[in-house]
Amino acid sequence: MPIDKVISEKRKLQCAKLVDLSKKVVREAFEKFKHEELAIAWTGGKDSTLTLWIIKQVCDEKGLKLPKTMLIGEGDEFEEIHEFVERIRKEWEVPLEICRNEDVLKAANYQLGAIVRVKDLNERNREELKRIGFEGEEFSFEPESFVGNHLMKTVVFNEFIERNNIKGVFQGLRWDEHPARYNDEYFEHRPGEYLVPEHTRIRPILHFTEKDLWDTYAAFGIPYCVLYERGYRSLGAKSTTRKTSDIPAWKQDLENTWERVGRFQDKEKAMERLRKLGYM
Amino acid sequence: MAEIVSKGCERGIPGNIEMPLSVERLPNGNTLIADGGDEAGYGSEVVEVDRIGNIVWHYNEGLRFAHSARRLKNGNTLITDTTNNRLLEVTPEKKIVMNSDDWGGGTGKLSDGSHLHYPNDAYELEDGTFLVTDRNNDRCIRVDRKGKVLWSFEGLHHPHNASPLPNGNILICDSDANRVLEIDPKTKKVVWSYGDGSTETLWWPRGVLRLANGNTLITDSKNHRILEVSPEGEVVWQFQTEHVDKFYIAYATSEDTFLISCTDGHHQVIEVDRTGNIVWLFRNYRRPFPIYRRLTNGFFTEVDPSGVPKHWVLATRLSEGGGKVIWDTNNRPRPCPGLEYDRPGALFLQQSIAVTPGATYRIGYEIKTVDVKGVACMLMDFFDALGGSLFHVITEMPSGQYLSGTNDWVSDIFEVRVPPRATYAELRLFINDKGKVFVRNVMMQRI
Numbered sequence A: 001m002p003i004d005k006v007i008s009e010k011r012k013l014q015c016a017k018l019v020d021l022s023k024k025v026v027r028e029a030f031e032k033f034k035h036e037e038l039a040i041a042w043t044g045g046k047d048s049t050l051t052l053w054i055i056k057q058v059c060d061e062k063g064l065k066l067p068k069t070m071l072i073g074e075g076d077e078f079e080e081i082h083e084f085v086e087r088i089r090k091e092w093e094v095p096l097e098i099c100r101n102e103d104v105l106k107a108a109n110y111q112l113g114a115i116v117r118v119k120d121l122n123e124r125n126r127e128e129l130k131r132i133g134f135e136g137e138e139f140s141f142e143p144e145s146f147v148g149n150h151l152m153k154t155v156v157f158n159e160f161i162e163r164n165n166i167k168g169v170f171q172g173l174r175w176d177e178h179p180a181r182y183n184d185e186y187f188e189h190r191p192g193e194y195l196v197p198e199h200t201r202i203r204p205i206l207h208f209t210e211k212d213l214w215d216t217y218a219a220f221g222i223p224y225c226v227l228y229e230r231g232y233r234s235l236g237a238k239s240t241t242r243k244t245s246d247i248p249a250w251k252q253d254l255e256n257t258w259e260r261v262g263r264f265q266d267k268e269k270a271m272e273r274l275r276k277l278g279y280m
Numbered sequence B: 001m002a003e004i005v006s007k008g009c010e011r012g013i014p015g016n017i018e019m020p021l022s023v024e025r026l027p028n029g030n031t032l033i034a035d036g037g038d039e040a041g042y043g044s045e046v047v048e049v050d051r052i053g054n055i056v057w058h059y060n061e062g063l064r065f066a067h068s069a070r071r072l073k074n075g076n077t078l079i080t081d082t083t084n085n086r087l088l089e090v091t092p093e094k095k096i097v098m099n100s101d102d103w104g105g106g107t108g109k110l111s112d113g114s115h116l117h118y119p120n121d122a123y124e125l126e127d128g129t130f131l132v133t134d135r136n137n138d139r140c141i142r143v144d145r146k147g148k149v150l151w152s153f154e155g156l157h158h159p160h161n162a163s164p165l166p167n168g169n170i171l172i173c174d175s176d177a178n179r180v181l182e183i184d185p186k187t188k189k190v191v192w193s194y195g196d197g198s199t200e201t202l203w204w205p206r207g208v209l210r211l212a213n214g215n216t217l218i219t220d221s222k223n224h225r226i227l228e229v230s231p232e233g234e235v236v237w238q239f240q241t242e243h244v245d246k247f248y249i250a251y252a253t254s255e256d257t258f259l260i261s262c263t264d265g266h267h268q269v270i271e272v273d274r275t276g277n278i279v280w281l282f283r284n285y286r287r288p289f290p291i292y293r294r295l296t297n298g299f300f301t302e303v304d305p306s307g308v309p310k311h312w313v314l315a316t317r318l319s320e321g322g323g324k325v326i327w328d329t330n331n332r333p334r335p336c337p338g339l340e341y342d343r344p345g346a347l348f349l350q351q352s353i354a355v356t357p358g359a360t361y362r363i364g365y366e367i368k369t370v371d372v373k374g375v376a377c378m379l380m381d382f383f384d385a386l387g388g389s390l391f392h393v394i395t396e397m398p399s400g401q402y403l404s405g406t407n408d409w410v411s412d413i414f415e416v417r418v419p420p421r422a423t424y425a426e427l428r429l430f431i432n433d434k435g436k437v438f439v440r441n442v443m444m445q446r447i
Helices: A009-032 A046-062 A079-092 A102-107 A123-131 A146-163 A210-220 A263-275 B100-106
Strands: A038-041 A068-072 A096-099 A115-117 A138-140 A168-170 A187-190 A199-202 B004-006 B020-025 B031-035 B045-049 B055-059 B068-071 B077-081 B086-090 B096-099 B119-124 B130-134 B139-143 B149-153 B161-164 B170-174 B179-184 B189-194 B205-210 B216-220 B225-229 B235-239 B249-252 B258-261 B268-272 B278-283 B313-315 B324-328 B336-354 B360-383 B403-417 B424-446
Touching: A009 A046, A009 A168, A009 A187, A009 A199, A009 A210, A038 A046, A038 A146, A046 A079, A046 A210, A068 A146, A096 A146, A102 A115, A102 A123, A123 A146, A146 B360, A146 B403, A146 B424, B020 B068, B020 B249, B020 B258, B020 B268, B031 B068, B031 B077, B068 B119, B077 B119, B086 B100, B086 B119, B096 B100, B119 B161, B130 B161, B130 B170, B161 B205, B170 B205, B179 B205, B205 B249, B216 B249, B336 B360, B403 B424
Parallel strands: A038 A068, A038 A168, A068 A096, A168 A199
Antiparallel strands: A115 A138, A187 A199, B020 B031, B031 B045, B045 B055, B068 B077, B077 B086, B086 B096, B119 B130, B130 B139, B139 B149, B161 B170, B170 B179, B179 B189, B205 B216, B216 B225, B225 B235, B249 B258, B258 B268, B268 B278, B313 B336, B324 B336, B336 B424, B360 B403, B360 B424
16 A cells, blocks of 8 residues: 655655665666676665665666565564565565575574574584674574674675675665764775675665655655554564554654664663763 | 784873873973873873973872872972872972871861862962862862861852962852853952853863953863953854864963863873964873774673773773772673772773774673663774874763663663774773663674
């Protein structure tokens, strides 16, 4: 169902301009890299789906197929996202590969919160734990924890690009989603290091604010996962993602609150106490 | 295995100026500097430097975060030994001829029964008595060499500096109130002031003095600028640098230049003229702590004999004399460290780590707090090539959750993008005010 939001002609033009800027980044990526060297990181969430949609526009123009697309299954996923992904995969002919760290999932017996013993993991995963400074003998399987995030997402991401000899990966990051993203670049070269293949991260929709994004969905009738309609604003792991409201994401107060609600609001309150410190 | 990229020098080497605080030009052309010392509490000293940078005199015995040094008429040096809560008068031969610890029959008490509390500055007045800014007692006092309180102005908000005027009035930096005041000592009335309380006008003014032209020179410390304000309250001149320069106090020389102490901004003293040209500079700083290739001992498996986790530094410079590392021995599989603190300053457990500008890192850890009155958190600061922080205020620093009160173990993650001019990062466990904070399983990874 298209988004129930009226978009003026003027706003539609503004959104089209934002999409054009993104297309320029995508075209530049197609010039820099061979088609088979490119990949798309898709989660089924609003950011990467917009990215995928924009790449598809450029591919349609050029008569190309979509580049290889990876979807990382972290082991704690919403069924609604899977349904949405399956629908879009068929409609847009997405060459999709669902990637998971099976070794860790097996060691956790596919149970959230299960204790994973490091010695039960394969050599690669053990090396990866060493690389991030993990010195314990076991950990609890939580995909959103530091260790879980690394093993279930970063490692899977690196393995995918290594396996497919990928040189450039499209990501759906935006400047306004997180303070740590403010200075991200459209093209970021990541030099290779132990267990990390050299590659370039390509971020075509960096300049979209959250409001821009939803207006663009509305203006162009882009499909989205039904969870956003039910009040989810940002989708992560199923057990740790909360609704921020009962109204659709695009009707929430996007400009005065953070999309990853919770920590930043507490932070504001504590700011004053911190400012009262002496010379710092 | 610990891999060190850049070794630090020995701590507390005399003449290594880690944090220049007060500064004044002496009649012989030399410059007297009070150095607060390094972040771990070592190296506080007073040095006299000649025009070409030779250290011609220094005093460092027992000082902790000394904030000011003033040359007296008799040739001795008056020092506020801030964290030790005392005032010292030292001869050129380094003999102590007055120690406020001796007042009150050896109790250190003043005639009014109080004790100096974090004194920040002291000037000698014409009659040989001292004007002392008694910061944590929120007052400015005049005392004689025996500790008799001759005058007191109370109700201030962490004042840091006060100076006498030729007309007998007193200029005071009422720092936490973001204003400077001119007081008539007889009536105790405010006869002039600058600062409306907003941080835009003045943010934590740290030093104030009246210039010969009648204007007032203010070190607007947290705005990282020096202001010259006319009697009508108009800013007629200001000085700022492009980097974050943590100016602490400015001194007007007889040559119409200004000596400015830059604390741990760039660890230097500069002399600047009215065009903003730096005409003299003294910097003699070597970093005392090592920089590690990557986060090291984040699981706290190794402990120093001192009880501090190996490769981590307990930073006590701002802790006002309190705070220590504690261990949660019930933690499994091994004890984890924490900080216990009991006063309004700040305490850190930190490590310096080499980083790549432009890269993004993710930091993950578990944190727990017990009765934290202020705030506890993990945060990251970045430093430029001269060892200056790239952030104007602590609240700009990337951090994990700010925790207050009591919280059981929380898993927390935050991401940082390294600013272009950064050479290394400092990852810190932080606490201010009362309470305990524990941390375990600290990891850091480039993403």
